[in-house]
Amino acid sequence: MPLPNLKKTISSSNWTQKIATSVLEQGPIPKHIAFIMDGNRRFSRRHGIEIKEGHLLGGILAACYDVGVETVTVYAFSIENFKRPTEQVDAIWSILREMTKIDSTLRALLKSCGARLGVLGRLDLLPEDVRESIEEIVDDAQNRTQKVFNVCVAYTSQDEMTRAVRRSVTDYYQARTTGRLSSDQYITSEMLTDRMDTARDLPVDLLVRTSGVYRLSDFLLWQCHQDTDIQIMDILWPDLEFYDLWIVILRWQRKAIARERIVTQFNCQITYYNNTLSVIVQGIIQHKV
Numbered sequence: 001m002p003l004p005n006l007k008k009t010i011s012s013s014n015w016t017q018k019i020a021t022s023v024l025e026q027g028p029i030p031k032h033i034a035f036i037m038d039g040n041r042r043f044s045r046r047h048g049i050e051i052k053e054g055h056l057l058g059g060i061l062a063a064c065y066d067v068g069v070e071t072v073t074v075y076a077f078s079i080e081n082f083k084r085p086t087e088q089v090d091a092i093w094s095i096l097r098e099m100t101k102i103d104s105t106l107r108a109l110l111k112s113c114g115a116r117l118g119v120l121g122r123l124d125l126l127p128e129d130v131r132e133s134i135e136e137i138v139d140d141a142q143n144r145t146q147k148v149f150n151v152c153v154a155y156t157s158q159d160e161m162t163r164a165v166r167r168s169v170t171d172y173y174q175a176r177t178t179g180r181l182s183s184d185q186y187i188t189s190e191m192l193t194d195r196m197d198t199a200r201d202l203p204v205d206l207l208v209r210t211s212g213v214y215r216l217s218d219f220l221l222w223q224c225h226q227d228t229d230i231q232i233m234d235i236l237w238p239d240l241e242f243y244d245l246w247i248v249i250l251r252w253q254r255k256a257i258a259r260e261r262i263v264t265q266f267n268c269q270i271t272y273y274n275n276t277l278s279v280i281v282q283g284i285i286q287h288k289v
Contacts, residue, residue, distance in 0.1 A: 007243040020246050021067050027253040028260075029068040030205035030229075034220055035060070036075045038211035039236030041088075058105045063242050065113050065147050067249065071201050073150035075219045079122065079159055093130050096153070100133040107137060114146035120197035121155030148201060155197075157221035164195040164222075171195075196222055204228050206252045210237040229255055 010016050057074065064072050077092050099106050110117060117138050123131050134153075168191050193199065204223045209216075212234035216224075224230070229252045235244060 007241065010243040010246060017063070017066075017242050020242070024067050024246065024249055024253070028256050030249065030252050030256075031069065032071040032073070032202040032204050032206070033064060033069050034073040034075075034204050034207045034223075035237075036207070036209035036217060036219055037237040038209060038213055040238060042211070042236055057099070058109050059242075060240060060245065061106070061109055061115075061149060062113075063245050065115070067245075070146075071148040071150065073118075073120070073152065073198070073201070073204070073220065075152045075155070075217065077121075077153045077155070078217065078219075079125070079154055079156045080218075082125070082154075093127055096126075096130050097133065100130075100137050110137075110141055110144075110149060114144045115149050116141040116144040116147075118148060118150040118197075118201070120150055120152045120160070122159065123154065125154040150198070150201065152219070156218040158218055160197050161192070161222055164192050167195040168192055193222070198223055206231065206248065208233060208248055210235055210240060227259065 010020050061072055076096075081092070082089060098104065101107070109115075119134050119138060123134065126134070168187050172187055172191075198220070201223075203225055204220055205228065207216075207220065207224060207228055207230045209231075210233050212232060214232055216230075231248050231251060233240075233244060233248070
């Protein structure tokens with residue numbers, strides 16, 4: 001079956017998606033997927049239509065949760081985006097207002113999935129009505145523990161790390177002055193991690209950027225680690241379908257299984273050498289006796 005037809009077939013119905021999901025369930029599932037949602041403006045210019053971001057997010061979120069992903073983080077608005085034309089920035093605020101309405105599709109999805117909403121970034125930079133709407137939905141969902149949906153708004157990783165350092169230094173000196181910290185304890189990476197916006201979340205297993213652009217755009221730089229799989233997709237965000245998510249997870253699984261096999265082989269070799277060394281040492285001891 002030609003690839004375009006396979007994509008259409010898998011994404012076309014709930015039945016085929018369930019079959020594809022059962023394939024993924026045979027292997028490990030990434031616990032935390034992060035998306036850089038790039039390509040909206042190009043899609044709008046190309047097709048001459050307005051993008052309903054909330055609807056798009058709802059479909060991707062549902063698909064992620066259905067396959068077993070626990071945490072989804074999306075990059076919605078960078079601090080650098082404030083430099084864009086006013087009409088573009090206002091369009092983002094309109095999308096956020098739509099997404100946080102009482103009867104919004106996204107809000108209903110979060111409730112049905114038992115997902116809490118996390119908002120990462122500088123909320124103080126947002127319009128007051130947008131900020132209040134976001135804070136309301138965050139408060140409503142704060143006790144949910146099954147899934148997590150993080151939206152990065154007025155965010156950059158450099159700003160997040162700067163704020164974490166400031167909090168760490170403040171907390172460190174407060175602990176020193178109250179005698180709760182010994183003189184030989186210092187600021188550590190763990191201390192910084194606990195003061196990041198993602199302190200409650202799992203490390204990022206898979207980071208996906210759409211639009212084919214090879215850059216991270218100052219997104220979750222602290223949270224990405226040596227085993228984070230970064231995939232750049234040559235597809236615009238509004239074109240992303242279940243099949244595309246299925247493919248990136250399959251690629252992640254292949255790498256994760258290969259990595260686990262290497263670790264297993266290494267551990268077996270270490271065990272073999274340790275056992276061999278033990279036998280040699282025992283032989284030497286018996287010979288001396």
